[in-house]
Amino acid sequence: MPIGALAARTGLAVSAIRYYEAQGLIKPWRNAGGQRRFARADLRRLSFIMIAQQFGSTLPQIRSQLDALPGGRPPTKADWTRLSTGFRAALDARIETLTRLRDNLDGCIGCGCLSLESCALYNPRDAAAAKGQGSRYLMGDGPA
Amino acid sequence: MPIGALAARTGLAVSAIRYYEAQGLIKPWRNAGGQRRFARADLRRLSFIMIAQQFGSTLPQIRSQLDALPGGRPPTKADWTRLSTGFRAALDARIETLTRLRDNLDGCIGCGCLSLESCALYNPRDAAAAKGQGSRYLMGDGPA
DNA sequence: ACTTGACCTTAAGTTAGGTTCAGCAATTAC
């Protein structure tokens, strides 16, 4: 399958597919004239890339996921299912984070007394807390 | 409040705050010497920016949200609550999308017969469908 | 055989969201 057909079937731009190859996400072979030829399984690979990206993964992350697929033979359904399992765990975590964010939103935004420690809305890995500094008041001006 | 203090309290880099000003997200006044001075309410503004970014909003989107805040007076709790309501709606939509994605993941990844129309996993605005082309098979090689 | 459209490579450009640097002015601390 030439690159144009793959592009048409996935909706990706030809340039994007070539870019993915450059990043090691996909490995077409070349015909006698040097043109890329893709396997049918690459459709699935690209779909996985698009879905994972939609979810927020970076290309290097996706690459390392795809590296778990077998090299020599076309991936089986079981291979893809294995891949999807890790993906699903990440999804679950993401959903939980967003749900917590949502549940705390109303109480948090309107409130003038939120400290970094107690604020469920914004607590990015707690860099400041680790520095041993005093509380920072993110959503307001400090405790009333 | 000078920019360094704001940076220390929010955890943002000074350069980032200046960048946000350049993007119109925050509007400090200047003192006699030309240095930026920020209102206490700007802490909250920046927090909102950080949270919205974490959620995936772009700066222009955040800007248009923040434009809903009053210009002349410091925003009240009611102003922030109004803002948070729209934000929450977007969050709800996002959570729903991700949940649907998760619920369809297992069946979808392993399956070889998914068409663009029926695939809940990947359906990006249906650009191809609008073109009247035949179905594209995203996760597989077409119907068995 | 010839033309047209699909493909090739390499390099540079693009957008988002910043950071870094140079050189200079203002503030703060003592």
Add this chain to the structure above:
DNA sequence: GTAATTGCTGAACCTAACTTAAGGTCAAGT
């Protein structure tokens, strides 16, 4: 009053994920 800190501007640089351009090749139809 002077030194250290903090702040200023503008331009250059950075990464991710691509796209566009330029110049040339391959393949398919007639």
